[in-house]
Amino acid sequence: MRYIISYVSTASPSISNSDIEKLAAYVGHYNNTIGIGGILICSDRNFFQILEGKEDTVKNMFERIKKDTRHHNIIKMLDQEMGNTSFSEYHSPFTVISDKEDQNKLQQFLKKKETSNPEHYKSISYLAHKFIKIT
Numbered sequence: 001m002r003y004i005i006s007y008v009s010t011a012s013p014s015i016s017n018s019d020i021e022k023l024a025a026y027v028g029h030y031n032n033t034i035g036i037g038g039i040l041i042c043s044d045r046n047f048f049q050i051l052e053g054k055e056d057t058v059k060n061m062f063e064r065i066k067k068d069t070r071h072h073n074i075i076k077m078l079d080q081e082m083g084n085t086s087f088s089e090y091h092s093p094f095t096v097i098s099d100k101e102d103q104n105k106l107q108q109f110l111k112k113k114e115t116s117n118p119e120h121y122k123s124i125s126y127l128a129h130k131f132i133k134i135t
């Protein structure tokens, strides 16, 4: 069974924008090597992240991320097993979206979610679009 954790947070003053870019590149690469799918959006020094994968892997990763002093105001949105649909074992790649990039990747990601997990799609899609518009 796949598991999903999603949260928003704010970058700490101590981390520069170029450090955020470096962090995002590391995260995108590393998560794919350990089988964590999902998305990281960095926009105007706010983060929106979805972590998907094996329950233990995702929970352990979130514990590590929570302790990271490079961000704060961490608000968890989703923390649950993914629905038991035939798509639940689908391993999506981990994607990073930054301000400069167009939002096609996000649309593609959400489209996949809509098919595989309609309940998650609704809340994540709402938040993702709000997040991008607000910031």
Ligand SMILES: Cc1cc2nc3c(=O)[nH]c(=O)nc-3n(C[C@H](O)[C@H](O)[C@H](O)COP(=O)(O)O)c2cc1C
Pocket: 009, 023, 027, 030, 031, 047, 049, 051, 061, 064, 065, 066, 068, 070, 071
């Ligand atoms: C907003 C944010 C998101 C992060 N997301 C991930 C992630 O998805 N995967 C990851 O390996 N590290 C992520 N990190 C970095 C981890 O917090 C941590 O620094 C990294 O896993 C190395 O952990 P270690 O110092 O305990 O070895 C993130 C950090 C921040 C600030």
